[in-house]
Amino acid sequence: MADKRTTVTPRENGPLVVKGLEELRGPDGAALEVKAVVALCRCGHSQNKPFCDGSHAKVGFTSTSDRPADGPDKVLRYSGTGGTVTYNPRLCAHAAECVRLARAVFDPARKPWIDPDQGTADQIRDVVRACPSGALALEGPEHLLPEGVRIKVQKDGPYWVLRSDVDAPPPGQAACDDKVVLCRCGMSGNKPYCDGTHRAEKWSDD
Numbered sequence: 001m002a003d004k005r006t007t008v009t010p011r012e013n014g015p016l017v018v019k020g021l022e023e024l025r026g027p028d029g030a031a032l033e034v035k036a037v038v039a040l041c042r043c044g045h046s047q048n049k050p051f052c053d054g055s056h057a058k059v060g061f062t063s064t065s066d067r068p069a070d071g072p073d074k075v076l077r078y079s080g081t082g083g084t085v086t087y088n089p090r091l092c093a094h095a096a097e098c099v100r101l102a103r104a105v106f107d108p109a110r111k112p113w114i115d116p117d118q119g120t121a122d123q124i125r126d127v128v129r130a131c132p133s134g135a136l137a138l139e140g141p142e143h144l145l146p147e148g149v150r151i152k153v154q155k156d157g158p159y160w161v162l163r164s165d166v167d168a169p170p171p172g173q174a175a176c177d178d179k180v181v182l183c184r185c186g187m188s189g190n191k192p193y194c195d196g197t198h199r200a201e202k203w204s205d206d
Helices: 055-059 097-102 121-130
Strands: 006-010 016-019 037-040 076-080 083-087 136-138 151-153 159-162 164-166 179-182
Touching (some): 159 164
Parallel strands (some): 006 164
């Protein structure tokens, strides 16, 4: 019998309401207390992060984005001996797992920045699996999922979400149904999804 999926509902001008969550991990990897229904902050101003404390109402948070989404919504293909990698810039949350794991293949300073000839098929599969937003995939598209808890809070960053149903339109073309990255800073141009704005704005969860 398949595991019951966690559901995430972005409440209008409010928090992420999560149901069916069995485990939530904080930025330090420690387990956080969860209940049958959990409200997670997405305005970036709660004094009880990652949980909502109602600050969204005080700061006038809105569910709609006041800036354009970062990156075009199109699927780019890069082929080589290591296989064919697809990449949608709109989905990217700039977690940089690809650079950390295989910089020879994924080098932002190079054009084109993805060169599958510089790595093995196994290395590329490991990177696709580690990509939290699903921006990177194998031709197909084939999304690979890592092991881990359903929701993990990133330090000064978003929520990494696995195997959950998000009640919102997909973030872009060829998006993965089983792994997404949700905005926590309140500034994304692609709400409720993260587009990396927290890094550009140097947002802190302290």
